Amino acid sequence: MTTTTRPAITIESTVQAPVAKVWEYWNQPEHIKQWAFASEDWHAPKSENDLRIGGTFSTTMAAKDGSFSFDFGGEYTDVKEHKLIEYTLGDGRKVSILFSTMGDSTKVVQTFEAEEENPLEMQRDGWQAILNNFTKYTETH
Template identity: 45%
Template sequence: MENKQLTVTTTVPVTPKKAWSYYTEAEHVINWNFASEDWHCPKAINDLRVGGDFIITMAAKDGSMTFDMEGTYDKVDSPEHLAYTLTDKRKVAVDFKGGGSETEVTITFDPADKQSDEQQTHGWEGIANNFKAYVTKMEGGK
């Protein structure tokens, strides 16, 4: 079986240190970690250290569906690199690269078996776009 990964990227208008905070702190995560406007993130618990666990709840706003994304951190190199393993054993890495006032955030992940690569990429792109919109709004942009 091939060990392919999928990647999505977004650029946010802040330094890597600020992007890291917006990406990892639970009080921020609940504001952007969902794929579309009909979903939200009612809960995020984050023990940001190697071996630490996280639980992020994503739910449909109409109450029809909810699920927890759970995992354990494998690497925490603030503010440049984050790697974790989801409870279904899929690996995810997040890299923050920037200089000055912009940071490129690249998320590389093992695809799940249940959905097509295209569906999964679309979902993760939605989350990345929400992250960018949230950071931009918090920084006074539109």
């Protein structure tokens, strides 16, 4: 039996908002649909989230021109309010998000196991772009 160890990629952002707002905007479907995409020619038309251990989530990410879409989802393995979210994606990869209060701002550190289809730099850049969208949306709404 062969075990494949996937490299872990870590991205981060400091959001100029208190952790309660950051947590709400990260987890509420009406907010997720406003930021869960990597570029302006994409959008997230559908999002469902059952934030609890054993709960599942799914967000549809789609090109605005209708040429491509996919569902990003998984199952929660750990949830500590305002501090930690861990989940397993549908393909078995693990993801961890840490939320740290820094005065009036919140540091978000997300670590995910890389997939094998795309270069690591492309994956890091894509996930960072989504996190940057989250930061911008949260700070301006």
